[in-house]
Amino acid sequence: MSIRALAIPACAVAGLTAASNASISLFADAFLYDAQVAAFQRSTETFNTYAGSYSTPLLGSAGPVQWAASATGGLNVNAGRLSSTDGGSIRIDLSGAPVWGVSGNFFATSSGSVAGALVYVAMSDGTGFINWVDSATAFLGFYSSNGPISSIEITASSIDGSSVAPTIANLDFAYVPAPGSIALLMVANAVAPRRRR
Amino acid sequence: MRLLGCTIQASLAATAAIATNSDAGIIAFTQKLVWEAFTNTQGAGRSVETFDAYSGFYPSALTGSSGGVSWSASASGGLFVGVAGGSPSLSTNSPGALTIDLSGSAVRGVGANVFGTDIDFNIVPSVVQVTLADGTNYFASVSAASNYMAFWSTSAAITSITFGASAPSGQSNTVYPTVDNLTFAVIPGPATCLIFVAAGACSRRRRA
Numbered sequence: 001m002s003i004r005a006l007a008i009p010a011c012a013v014a015g016l017t018a019a020s021n022a023s024i025s026l027f028a029d030a031f032l033y034d035a036q037v038a039a040f041q042r043s044t045e046t047f048n049t050y051a052g053s054y055s056t057p058l059l060g061s062a063g064p065v066q067w068a069a070s071a072t073g074g075l076n077v078n079a080g081r082l083s084s085t086d087g088g089s090i091r092i093d094l095s096g097a098p099v100w101g102v103s104g105n106f107f108a109t110s111s112g113s114v115a116g117a118l119v120y121v122a123m124s125d126g127t128g129f130i131n132w133v134d135s136a137t138a139f140l141g142f143y144s145s146n147g148p149i150s151s152i153e154i155t156a157s158s159i160d161g162s163s164v165a166p167t168i169a170n171l172d173f174a175y176v177p178a179p180g181s182i183a184l185l186m187v188a189n190a191v192a193p194r195r196r197r
Numbered sequence: 198m199r200l201l202g203c204t205i206q207a208s209l210a211a212t213a214a215i216a217t218n219s220d221a222g223i224i225a226f227t228q229k230l231v232w233e234a235f236t237n238t239q240g241a242g243r244s245v246e247t248f249d250a251y252s253g254f255y256p257s258a259l260t261g262s263s264g265g266v267s268w269s270a271s272a273s274g275g276l277f278v279g280v281a282g283g284s285p286s287l288s289t290n291s292p293g294a295l296t297i298d299l300s301g302s303a304v305r306g307v308g309a310n311v312f313g314t315d316i317d318f319n320i321v322p323s324v325v326q327v328t329l330a331d332g333t334n335y336f337a338s339v340s341a342a343s344n345y346m347a348f349w350s351t352s353a354a355i356t357s358i359t360f361g362a363s364a365p366s367g368q369s370n371t372v373y374p375t376v377d378n379l380t381f382a383v384i385p386g387p388a389t390c391l392i393f394v395a396a397g398a399c400s401r402r403r404r405a
Contacts (some may be wrong), residue, residue, distance in 0.1 A: 126222025
């Protein structure tokens with residue numbers, strides 16, 4: 001039995017909220033990541049409109065966010081999973097609406113099947129995760145509070161020397177609508193009350 | 198397990214080369230085996246503070262050392278070392294953040310079992326937040342003392358690490374951030390290397 005002091009839980013919560021002043025926050029828990037980016041707009045690239053092999057870069061958009069995936073040797077999409085063709089790293093460059101949070105399922109595949117591998121997912125400054133991953137549901141999320149995220153990169157390597165390819169699914173962006181969209185929303189809000197008068 | 202660790206280490210070499218080829222980043226790990234293998238690829242030595250030599254309440258700051266690393270733990274209301282998950286663990290005496298400042302040998306990596314406890318050091322489900330001096334945060338939902346978190350700085354030394362804990366969403370119980378097996382990874386400095394070189398030279402002469 002300890003003699004620790006008991007205080008109201010709000011003290012602990014206050015300590016956590018100080019995190020919002022930080023530069024980069026990392027999440028391996030989708031629920032916590034969703035809470036962090038709750039104030040942002042979200043769009044998801046499922047890769048379901050792609051199939052087969054593509055030369056690099058492969059371009060696409062999810063909402064107002066444009067992405068460009070590149071990998072030496074090209075890219076391959078199978079059943080909503082984006083992989084590199086030759087097992088090399090995949091880099092995703094972002095443009096369009098400023099992206100403050102990126103999340104998704106990051107893992108490795110071999111011949112189209114999920115393969116256990118060491119997976120490194122990082123932002124442009126190198127901040128990221130290295131984990132052993134053997135599931136297509138492995139989640140990682142990144143949130144930046146000091147500037148938009150311009151790119152992420154994923155690398156995978158097996159521990160037995162076999163060939164594995166870094167793979168991405170359900171790539172999600174937390175973004176701030178472009179100024180034009182915000183202005184449109186403001187106009188819409190301004191107009192709406194007048195209609196109710 | 199050792200064989201698996203060696204295999205992972207060999208596989209990590211290529212990944213580590215990519216990961217450390219950045220200006221200033223923090224790499225997070227959630228698996229102890231992978232983090233230890235990674236520190237091996239960087240030529241780092243590790244030392245562990247188990248807190249086995251501590252017990253009960255301590256006013257802030259509580260200081261100690263492990264290997265060449267000196268640590269200073271502080272928390273509003275003081276600190277408390279109690280048994281959690283069968284092992285003495287460092288926690289706060291009052292709910293709130295636990296900060297550990299590091300000095301001595303430059304610490305490039307930090308790892309620990311991090312979790313939340315109640316007033317009696319029972320492990321309780323919690324949301325744990327770890328913040329490094331550069332502002333990098335890691336958030337995790339934790340419910341076991343075996344939960345592991347580790348970090349590696351690709352450039353500057355890690356000078357402090359702060360642990361916070363709160364009840365999961367929808368719950369209001371009091372949670373205390375708790376740490377065990379705090380591990381420091383240090384790349385040996387030139388002086389240390391020189392000692393090793395000298396020792397190696399001496400040993401060769403004896404065999405000659």
